[in-house]
Amino acid sequence: MKQLAVFCGSALGVDARFAGCARELGREAAARGITIVYGGAAIGLMGVLADAALAAGGQVIGVLPRHLAGREIGHQALTRLELVDSMHARKARMAELADAFVALPGGIGTLDELMEVWTWLHLGLHAKPVSVLNVGGFYDALLAWIDHAATAGLIRPSQRNALRVANNVNNLFEQLG
Numbered sequence: 001m002k003q004l005a006v007f008c009g010s011a012l013g014v015d016a017r018f019a020g021c022a023r024e025l026g027r028e029a030a031a032r033g034i035t036i037v038y039g040g041a042a043i044g045l046m047g048v049l050a051d052a053a054l055a056a057g058g059q060v061i062g063v064l065p066r067h068l069a070g071r072e073i074g075h076q077a078l079t080r081l082e083l084v085d086s087m088h089a090r091k092a093r094m095a096e097l098a099d100a101f102v103a104l105p106g107g108i109g110t111l112d113e114l115m116e117v118w119t120w121l122h123l124g125l126h127a128k129p130v131s132v133l134n135v136g137g138f139y140d141a142l143l144a145w146i147d148h149a150a151t152a153g154l155i156r157p158s159q160r161n162a163l164r165v166a167n168n169v170n171n172l173f174e175q176l177g
Contacts, residue, residue, distance in 0.1 A: 005098035007113040009106035030058025040064030042075035131164040
């Protein structure tokens with residue numbers, strides 16, 4: 001794996017473990033020579049992730065919709081910042097660049113990105129690993145709902161099993177190989 005797409009919050013959240021995990025993921029990716037591909041913002045968990053990877057000598061590619069760049073949240077110190085026309089274009093470009101995907105804690109944007117790449121995996125539009133990094137049990141409720149939908153016969157076991165769950169950064173990289 002050369003490039004990892006990371007979906008995460010544009011806010012920090014209230015649990016310090018979220019930022020700690022974003023920082024650790026950025027540092028560990030840099031140490032492994034893995035380029036981070038992310039949403040391009042300098043704020044929240046996104047900024048923590050990018051800053052940590054860059055400080056550790058890593059490469060970071062941001063993909064930012066132009067309408068957000070105008071709000072001055074674009075990270076200006078990245079290896080490369082690509083401006084795109086829409087959120088749809090952002091997701092497509094990140095998917096094109098990435099060899100794997102992981103969701104850290106985040107809000108509705110993170111959930112949207114995660115669900116879209118997981119759906120694309122199911123539809124055969126890519127064959128790249130899709131994971132959640134379940135920091136402090138952040139994704140427990142979502143995973144319970146997914147398991148409930150699988151038990152109800154609305155998500156196939158193969159679909160459920162395709163979504164990987166890691167509880168820490170080392171576990172994530174072990175899963176990704």
